[in-house]
Amino acid sequence: xxxxxxxxxxxxxxxxxxxxxxxxxxxxxxxxxxxxxxxxxxxxxxxxxxxxxxxxxxxxxxxxxxxxxxxxxxxxxxxxxxxxxxxxxxxxxxxxxxxxxxxxxxxxxxxxxxxxxxxxxxxxxxxxxxxxxxxxxxxxxxxxxxxxxxxxxxxxxxxxxxxxxxxxxxxxxxxxxxxxxxxxxxxxxxxxxxxxxxxxxxxxxxxxxxxxxxxxxxxxxxxxxx
Numbered sequence: 001x002x003x004x005x006x007x008x009x010x011x012x013x014x015x016x017x018x019x020x021x022x023x024x025x026x027x028x029x030x031x032x033x034x035x036x037x038x039x040x041x042x043x044x045x046x047x048x049x050x051x052x053x054x055x056x057x058x059x060x061x062x063x064x065x066x067x068x069x070x071x072x073x074x075x076x077x078x079x080x081x082x083x084x085x086x087x088x089x090x091x092x093x094x095x096x097x098x099x100x101x102x103x104x105x106x107x108x109x110x111x112x113x114x115x116x117x118x119x120x121x122x123x124x125x126x127x128x129x130x131x132x133x134x135x136x137x138x139x140x141x142x143x144x145x146x147x148x149x150x151x152x153x154x155x156x157x158x159x160x161x162x163x164x165x166x167x168x169x170x171x172x173x174x175x176x177x178x179x180x181x182x183x184x185x186x187x188x189x190x191x192x193x194x195x196x197x198x199x200x201x202x203x204x205x206x207x208x209x210x211x212x213x214x215x216x217x218x219x220x221x222x223x224x225x226x
Contacts, residue, residue, distance in 0.1 A: 037112055040143050041105035048104040048139040051180050052077060052132065055171055064166075070159065075099055077132050079162040084204040087192035090129060090158030098132040107140035118145035128156030128168040128191060135171075138181045148183045151220070154208045155191025155200065164207040169215040187218040196221060 035041065052075055059066070059076035070092060071078035078095055080086075116122065122141065126134040134152075141148050154169055156162040161171060169188060175181050190197035190208045197205040212219045 041108045044104035044108045044139045044143045045101040048101040051135045083162040086162045087155040088157040092159050095159045103136040104139040121147045124148045124150045126152040129160035131161040150185040152185040152188040153191035167211040187220050188212045189220040
């Protein structure tokens with residue numbers, strides 16, 4: 001059986017003491033460097049989190065079932081795979097990624113790169129396919145004091161805001177009524193093929209029109225973009 005000598009014990013003790021000293025020195029000499037626009041980014045991320053929590057609480061109060069397999073954080077911002085207003089295929093991983101409140105901070109940085117200023121008017125196109133991404137943009141815009149002119153596409157791809165009774169427009173109005181955002185869509189389209197609901201059946205198109213009407217938004221239904 002090996003028995004360390006007194007010399008070995010002293011060496012180990014010295015190494016231990018030196019390690020502790022180095023650890024304390026490194027830990028106390030760290031320098032925190034904040035990202036550009038740190039204050040605005042943090043505020044936008046917190047606002048997005050607040051908005052998501054309001055939607056989550058609202059759906060819980062309604063007793064709506066949330067699929068924990070597809071929406072592990074129970075955000076209620078992940079829809080079903082197929083509903084009557086599902087327009088296209090959708091990637092669940094992409095939808096889950098968009099839930100991260102830090103996305104609002106990314107949008108702040110993008111706005112800053114575009115050199116927009118407080119009070120600037122920005123055109124925004126919202127989609128029912130990515131409600132969390134819409135919320136991220138609104139969060140960044142509010143923090144930076146931007147004015148948004150919004151046109152929404154109500155239909156949604158798989159796992160988006162595809163509940164006919166709680167579409168993106170319903171989420172938008174909820175957040176407006178709660179005082180989270182000062183923004184509402186000025187007009188909305190059906191979404192889907194050619195933005196006319198192509199690919200949906202008649203019932204699906206009617207359900208989207210009803211959602212637009214109950215949210216008191218002007219419906220856009222044209223044969224072309226001209």
